[in-house]
Amino acid sequence: MHSQDNPFEAFVDGPRSTVSPTGKGPLSGLTFAVKDLIDVAGVPTGGGNPDWERTHPVPDRHAPSVARLLANGAEMIGKTRTDEISLGILGENVHYGMPVNPASPERVPGGSSSGSAVAVAAGLADFALGTDTGGSVRVPSSFCGLFGIRPSHGSVDFTGVVAQALDYDTVGWFARDAAMLETVGTILLDTDEPHHPVQLLVAEDAFRFADDDIASALAEPLSRLAAVIGSPRNVTVASQGLSVWQGAQRVLQSSQAARHLGPWLAETNPRLAFTVARALLRGQAYTDEERGRAALMKREANQRMHNLLADGSILALPTTPFVAPLRTEAVSGYDRDRISCLTSIAGLSGLPQVNLPWRRSDGVPVGLSIVGARGSDRTLLAIARKWEEAGR
């Protein structure tokens, strides 16, 4: 299944592109991979869709996020596969296929930053850039057993990246250990220095929302987190229900994606997976009234998260409500929506979230997430490192 040049099918097809570092720094000697949604000068940006690649010029400059990494000593070793136009959560791509999850090869890797997660999980790169609009870094982190961050919205320059829905789009990254995740953060993030977390909050509604085996598998990593931060307090995040938050995020995100991609769809008539075309058409079909109601819900969700976290508290929740589904399994729309019920908490409010990887007793990855206030990215990264150290 995987060729010698592309083990685990992490990279895009064709000759592997590499870019040497442009300077020296904290990342010297490290390698990284780049999701094929992010511009690397001289390399086509495929966006996971052959017609996207065909209808866009080869970029003549690096995305600022890539340029920073190169300037700080890292070597770019390849563009990675993605769900087409980032519209997917499992790692599916009808044009190019699904990468192999190194942590559990019979299971999906998660997406849409599938190849970046797989490249890191397989040890092919030290770290990798992805994007996260509705969960595209967090879900593959959880499924592949990686540390991964979706930063505060707006904290990492999104220039030179294929947009899905700019109000939610972020550039995130993956690493096998928390120290590496944090080191990359010192380069990419302009947010505040880490501060000491005030209180650990446990999202009861999110834990109840996950399958029983997830909640029990996360008991140990959660108590280790309590050892790092302090004794936890249970909270209900969404009094309206997580499904209501998810519904609002879906309306807003997919309306914006449909509006943004509309001219390209009309001009190109691209080949798309039937389900991707369907999602875009649903995005076009929402009424102004539906969008208006979703915007009000977003406002209330933002206020709620501010009330919970503005004092420096940290929220813990399962990253995904279940482990990576089997590749052979048809995943229902219901279960896809269950995933975004959890990712909508940080997504709708633009907050940073870090996945702390763990293993179920049978070795299959599960993920515990921490979410902090806007701009607390480096605090989350420091907590992740201390959490990792506490396990040694």
Add this chain to the structure above:
Amino acid sequence: MHSQDNPFEAFVDGPRSTVSPTGKGPLSGLTFAVKDLIDVAGVPTGGGNPDWERTHPVPDRHAPSVARLLANGAEMIGKTRTDEISLGILGENVHYGMPVNPASPERVPGGSSSGSAVAVAAGLADFALGTDTGGSVRVPSSFCGLFGIRPSHGSVDFTGVVAQALDYDTVGWFARDAAMLETVGTILLDTDEPHHPVQLLVAEDAFRFADDDIASALAEPLSRLAAVIGSPRNVTVASQGLSVWQGAQRVLQSSQAARHLGPWLAETNPRLAFTVARALLRGQAYTDEERGRAALMKREANQRMHNLLADGSILALPTTPFVAPLRTEAVSGYDRDRISCLTSIAGLSGLPQVNLPWRRSDGVPVGLSIVGARGSDRTLLAIARKWEEAGR
């Protein structure tokens, strides 16, 4: 653009399949091509979509229409390109590209039986099989300057053919001259012997519906038709408006296509052109009430056509409301619908229709159509031959 093995891009990619005749007969020495929606034993049926081909077994028997042609002496020389799953009217295919119209290379060939029309127009085959659900033989006949027939619904066995909407699907064929079209008809049709037409009716509303240059270009072939049949009488076909007939056909045809293709879409999640996915989703979205109203309109249209033609009268109309659009032109939904306003007359009522090819003063093909009562296929073919002879 066109390879040596596939001039005019008429044939499907890959090694060209040929099948020798299985008997001798009226077609001995003749060659034919087959739309890639129709089964030829041992050759994949691609349906114009890579995922259709991938998810269907290679047929182990010929479609009965193909078997009849082979048994009567004809040689099969290749499978031809089609709009994917026959869902198109211009000859577009985002996966494999558009064949070149030999009569007017800067213009589209028409579809969905694009490759079959092009193979015949280019002289690569003596005749070719296509399918016609909503105009897929009639439109490329008109655009490529060919004789072409959409037979009475049910008069040619549809077994072994990729269905779009079985209540409207037919197997039709193309030829460069009317004698050839008729000869093939004697093999494929089990309908009545030709009879003498009673009256020529001219569809005033259909002529008014076409562009002015079409109506004027068709004046001469229409008077030649009057010379064959007798002096014409003007009629209005659709008192409700052709757009109302077209609307009913669209609701019924695309609902049936969506229902029929639904399980394959759900199971395969195929790569589709965005516009094709959109059309299928619209087909899924019609309500029972909309389908019910369309079915009543169909009943009234059938009754109207019966009243006009059951006595043996023949209806003349422009095959398409304009000549083939330029390949570089974006054809609006409005103009695509204009085409089906004319094709819905025979489509909705299941009647046979033959295109009589003509040329505008600048040499671009235009098409005059004749429509007869159900089962009058051989009468239409005989009229076409006499019309052709009258021009010598």
